[in-house]
Amino acid sequence: MADPATAQIDAEERQRLRAARLENVGKWLLPVAVMALALLIWDRIVVWNDIQPYILPRPVDVCNALIEDRALLFASLLTTLKITGLGLLCAIVGGVGLAVLFAQSKWVEMSFYPYAIVLQVTPIVAIFPLINIYVDNLTVKLLLCAWIVAFFPILSNTTLGLNSVDRNLRDLFRLNGATRWQELRHLRLPAAMPYFLAGLKIAGGLALIGAVVAEFVAGSGGQQSGLAARIIEAGYRLNTPRLFAALVLISLTGILIFMATSWTSHLILRRWHDSALPAER
Secondary structure, three states, rough: OOHHHHHHHHHHHHHHHHHHHHHHHHHHHHHHHHHHHHHHHHHHHHOOOOOOOOOOOOOHHHHHHHHHHHHHHHHHHHHHHHHHHHHHHHHHHHHHHHHHHHHHHHEEEEEEEEHHHHHHHHOOHHHHHHHHHHHOOOHHHHHHHHHHHHHHHHHHHHHHHHHHHOOOHHHHHHHHOOOHHHHHHHEEEEHHHHHHHHHHHHHHHHHHHHHHHHHHHOOOOOOOOOOHHHHHHHHOOHHHHHHHHHHHHHHHHHHHHHHHHHHHHHHOOOOOOOOOOOOOO
């Protein structure tokens, strides 16, 4: 005969497993259901009020625009992605490098950190006219804008992580004769990794925003221009379905960037950091 206490524990474990499975399903099912409901309401509002497509297209019109104009839209998406990726890469290299320099010298941090804040709080649309005067190459202009927007989250988060190391561990390293390079490599950089990855999640989306905003301000056109140019062009021509299609591509790209950075963070932290370890049940 089974022990009542054991049976109760097994029942509670099965209940926890069912709740975990429902939670995993809900993470995907609920957002999809909400999106489907929103699309249905959008479609019915257009049909019931007989709204013309150049004012507000139906979701099916946006899908048709995505299919019919896929060559032009996806070519523009690749251009925007190139600027976004390069801007994020420059922000990572510059942000991490400067954060390491700040961690090594408080004098350097006090001297240069305020200027990083100035770059962060100044709107990119206010900086771009200066960039437009001093830089001739359009790609470099857009790249600078994407870098400026994405730079500060990585710098600030990485600096915070490097300065948040347990003082007892730092003292232990110094007592054992570790050099500053050894302390940085084996203690401070690993401790700062979760902070850096958190900043990377923010910077990925900001790099995309910076690239799109820069394209808007630059007013670039032609076949090799980005999605912002497609939006401007569609607005001038009252081609609202194409405009919505470009917006959908930008939104999906932002979601994919966030998912990619979150997945990267999970892969790096899953074996050793508490934030990525599964909760004990």
